[in-house]
Amino acid sequence: MIITGDDPEYIAFVKAHLRDQFLMTDLGPLRYFLGIEVSSTSDDFSISQEKYIQDLFARAALANKRTVETPMELNVKLRPTDGDPLPDPTHYRHLVGSLVYLAVTRPDISYPVHILSQFVLAPTTVHYSHLLRVLRYLRGTITRCLFFPRSSSLQLQCYSDATWANDPMDRRSLSTYCVFLGGSLVAWKTKKHVVVSRSSVEAELRAMASVTTEVTWLRWLLADFGVCYDTHSTFVRQYRCY
Template identity: 70%
Template sequence: MQPPPGYSVPEGMVCRLRRSLYGLKQAPRAWFQRFAYVVTATGFSAGAHDPALFVHTSSRGRTLLLYVDDMIITGDDPQHIAFVKARLGEQCLMSDLGPLHYFVGTEVSSTHEGFYLSQEKYIQGLLDRASITNHRTDETPMELNVHLSATDGEPLDDPTRYLHIVGSLVYLGVTCPDISYYMHILSQFVSAPTQLHYSHLLRVLRYLHGTMSRRLFFPCSSSLQLQAYCDATWASDSSDRQSLSAYCVFLSGSLIAWKTKKQTAVSRSSTEAELRAMALVMAEMTWLRWLLVDFGVSYGAISIARDPVKHELTKHIGVDAYYTHAQS
């Protein structure tokens, strides 16, 4: 690395760093250790299932602190929240932005009924960078029954824009579950995109242009019950015959988690593909249940998962079936 501006190093000499500089590989870890030390000194303890979540419990209530690149402090103990902000202000350079409205690209608005999450500003910025200036929109992200392959169309002369847009759209998965499946498809061609792949990518952008005002809603009053749904398409990828798993998880009717992912092994039957999808969603449900426990919420495929008998034709998928049965 080059010495910082203003420092001259004689030839043949090196610098010894006493602290981590911004940009070094170890800098984020050193900063997080410092941050964790400060917040634990105020009475917080790290969440057992998410190292970026810190929890404080007292007779006045519970306080939660979520750290990413920025911080969200919430809870029903305003006295401790004020104390934590004061301590952080003494130990670190920080700004109190007041009530939550914007957090790492996600817009948050609140009403008496609940909270709304959206990324309208982020989508508009992406459309501007992609030079989508007309008002044309599409009702769906992709046409029905489209099957793309790596050899479709002519290769792009410069795939930089394709890579940039795909990477930006992946981040939109925070609030746009409706494009999850299509981004799973288009992201498979980032190593060698073609003109046809790029045309389908532009269709996704035109769809977002017409739906950017849609938001996720989380009501204030709910029973905090988890519900999950999963599905699988058996041997749907013609290039390698791998199946596709997908799931969505609801908390009291509000969508909080979703994923579309190609299965790592080739399933020999639709039953096996379904069980792999069930194991995937059960792993997510297990983590979410433990995360809710950190929040202070306690929690005291169907026929094969409930049946302890392993049939001869399905014993090769016993691991996923046993895991799903054990977590049910």
């Protein structure tokens, strides 16, 4: 059971009332939940999945200790026909599924996980090699976490970007965005467009539309919580030449 709030007397009252009705144990402040580790101080708190990553290494049987600086090579474009089909794709599917859950606290692997998850139906040796690269990247960055300072401002800042005709098979683009509430990263996403963009401008506009939808929802959510937030939102976009 997780109880949130800032009134210790009322929290104690709720727990006592629940103990009268149900068989329960108070485990104290939240430290670990579903593979997510929570660390808090009077000034900030952070969430990570370091133990989950270590367990992932054991399941992947990654013997060597080599690390890489980035989770995926620059400008790589994977195809379903690259490499030889894996004789048993179960292991690949299991690892990719684990990485999907890991992306809950590791936005830096959102893009490669999005790419690799497109090949779970029929993965090949090439796809598996790129999957191992993500794991080697995690080995060198295992202590990274999401950090949330308590004194952060309530200004929403949004960053979005898009590729154009990035997929070599269907020519559809990718859009990605991240949203900060003050200095805290609260939302991020990488997604392939459902239609083909006929220009890089159209692809960028679709990316902006996606992050605008997310910001609108976050504003409604903050309003429901009774949070007074800064109404100024900043969009920062990176333009590319194609």
